[in-house]
Amino acid sequence: MDLSYDVLLIGGGITGLMAAQKLSDLGLRVALIEKQTTLASGPSTRNEGWLHRGTYHASSIRDRTAAIQVARRCIYGHKQLRRFSPEAVEDADVLPLALVRDKDRLSEVISRWDEANVRYRPISRAEAERIVPDASFKKVPGIFEVADVSFNTRILYRKLFALAQKSGCKFYLGSEIEVIDGQSVVTRDQTGERTTFTASKVVYSSGIGAKEIFRKRHGIDLPIRYWKSHLVVTKRLAHAGVFFLDPHEAAMMHHGDVSIIGFNEDALLCAEPTYDVIAERAENLRRGIRRIFPSWDDRDSLNVACVKVDYVTDLAGARSLNIAISEPIPGHVVVLPGKMTEAPYLTDVLASYIHDRLDNPDIALRPCDEFPILEASTTREVA
Ligand SMILES: Cc1cc2nc3c(=O)[nH]c(=O)nc-3n(C[C@H](O)[C@H](O)[C@H](O)COP(=O)(O)OP(=O)(O)OC[C@H]3O[C@@H](n4cnc5c(N)ncnc54)[C@H](O)[C@@H]3O)c2cc1C
Structure with missing residues (x-):
C-alpha cells in the first residue's frame, strides 16, 4: 500500500x-x-502524572534564567492541558503541599516563584499536619500550598x-x-x-x-543521552499531594487509590534506555518516602524504572x-x-x-x- x-x-x-x-x-x-x-x-504513561505548574522546576534547576523559562513553559502547558482536558484533572479541589527543607534557599525559591508567576501560599506546620496528618514536617522550614495537580494521562x-x-x-x-x-x-x-x-x-x-x-x-x-529514574507505586498515602523541592527527597502525587512517588534528582546516566530497576536506587527512594511518612507500610508497593531523554549540544555537559x-x-x-x-x-x-x-x-x-x-x-x- x-x-x-x-x-x-x-x-x-x-x-x-x-x-x-x-x-x-x-x-x-x-x-x-x-x-x-x-x-x-x-x-508518557510510566511517570508520576504530575501536571507541573512551575513550582518544582523554578526551584530545582540551578541556573536561575533557565529555571524561570522552564517554569513559565510548565505554567503555559498546565493551563493549556487543564483547558483542553478538564476531565483529566484529578482531585481538582485539593491543593498539594510543596516543602523546602533547606532554609538557606527559601528566599531564592520565593523570588523565583514571584518572577515566574508560580502560585503559592505559605502555611504553618500545624495547618500542614491537619491536611496530611500522617506526614512528618519536622525540620521543614518552608511549607506552601501550591497549584500543581495530578493528571490522568x-x-x-x-x-x-x-x-x-x-x-x-x-x-x-x-x-x-x-x-x-x-x-x-x-x-x-x-x-x-x-x-x-x-x-x-x-x-x-x-x-x-x-x-x-x-x-x-x-x-x-x-x-541524546538517557537518564534513568525510579518511581514507587503504593496505596494512597495522603489526601493531598506532597513534594519536596530539595534534591534527594521524595515527591508524591496521587491517582485515585494509589500514590506515585519519585525522587528528586536521582537520575542515573545510562547507555541504553531500559526499564530494569536498580535496587539500590529504588531503596534510596524508599528511604526518602519514610522520611516524610515514617509509618509507611511498604509491603504492597511496586518499583518502576523509566528513562528521560536529554537532547544536548554538548554530550559531556550538565543534564539539561x-x-x-x-x-x-x-x-x-x-x-x-x-x-x-x-x-x-x-x-x-x-x-x-x-x-x-x-x-x-x-x-x-x-x-x-x-x-x-x-x-x-x-x-x-x-x-
Ligand atoms: C520517571 C519519570 C517520571 C516523569 N514524571 C513526569 C511528570 O510527572 N510530569 C511531567 O510533566 N513529565 C514527567 N516525566 C517526563 C515525561 O514523561 C516525558 O518527557 C514525556 O512522556 C515524553 O513524551 P514523548 O511523547 O516525547 O516520548 P515517549 O513517551 O517516549 O513516546 C515515544 C513513542 O514513540 C514510540 N516509538 C519509539 N521508537 C519508535 C519507532 N522506531 N517507530 C515507531 N514508534 C516508535 C514509542 O513506542 C512511544 O510510544 C517523567 C519522566 C520519567 C522518566
Whole structure:
C-alpha cells in the first residue's frame, strides 16, 4: 500500500498524540505510526502524572534564567492541558503541599516563584499536619500550598487520539519501520503487510526511540543521552499531594487509590534506555518516602524504572532535559519535550514550524511574511 501525507509522525507518546491533534486540526494530512500495539506505552504513561505548574522546576534547576523559562513553559502547558482536558484533572479541589527543607534557599525559591508567576501560599506546620496528618514536617522550614495537580494521562491521550482521528489523522499501531529512503518510510505491521508512507515532513516524536532510528536508518548519532529514574507505586498515602523541592527527597502525587512517588534528582546516566530497576536506587527512594511518612507500610508497593531523554549540544555537559526541535536532515524533524507538561508549548512551536514550511496559499500573506530576509536556516534548536 502507498500512502501520501503532509506530515508523518513516528511515535505516539504525548508529543506524537498532541502533534497529531494540532496538525490535523490545522488541516494538514497527518498519519502517525507507532511500533507498539498500544499508544503511549513508554515514559508518557510510566511517570508520576504530575501536571507541573512551575513550582518544582523554578526551584530545582540551578541556573536561575533557565529555571524561570522552564517554569513559565510548565505554567503555559498546565493551563493549556487543564483547558483542553478538564476531565483529566484529578482531585481538582485539593491543593498539594510543596516543602523546602533547606532554609538557606527559601528566599531564592520565593523570588523565583514571584518572577515566574508560580502560585503559592505559605502555611504553618500545624495547618500542614491537619491536611496530611500522617506526614512528618519536622525540620521543614518552608511549607506552601501550591497549584500543581495530578493528571490522568490516559484520559488526555484518549481525547487527543479521538479528536485527531476526527480531524482525519490516521493511526497505524504495531508498525515497525523497515526502510527510510528520502521522504518515504516503509513499515511492516503485525500481519506482515508492508506500507509505504510518503510525507513532506517526517517528524520523530519517538522519545527514547529517536536515537536508534537515526543511527539505524540515517547513520546519524543524535546528541541524546538517557537518564534513568525510579518511581514507587503504593496505596494512597495522603489526601493531598506532597513534594519536596530539595534534591534527594521524595515527591508524591496521587491517582485515585494509589500514590506515585519519585525522587528528586536521582537520575542515573545510562547507555541504553531500559526499564530494569536498580535496587539500590529504588531503596534510596524508599528511604526518602519514610522520611516524610515514617509509618509507611511498604509491603504492597511496586518499583518502576523509566528513562528521560536529554537532547544536548554538548554530550559531556550538565543534564539539561530541555525541549528540542531539530531538523538534522532536511525534511526530518526531531521533537522532544523535557517534561510531559512542556508538550503543549513544544507542539505549538512545532505547529508553527511546520506551518512555515507547508504553507497554505489560500491564506493571504502578512507584511512580515513578505519582508525580505536571508534564507532561513533549515535547522532550529529550541532551548
Ligand atoms: C520517571 C519519570 C517520571 C516523569 N514524571 C513526569 C511528570 O510527572 N510530569 C511531567 O510533566 N513529565 C514527567 N516525566 C517526563 C515525561 O514523561 C516525558 O518527557 C514525556 O512522556 C515524553 O513524551 P514523548 O511523547 O516525547 O516520548 P515517549 O513517551 O517516549 O513516546 C515515544 C513513542 O514513540 C514510540 N516509538 C519509539 N521508537 C519508535 C519507532 N522506531 N517507530 C515507531 N514508534 C516508535 C514509542 O513506542 C512511544 O510510544 C517523567 C519522566 C520519567 C522518566
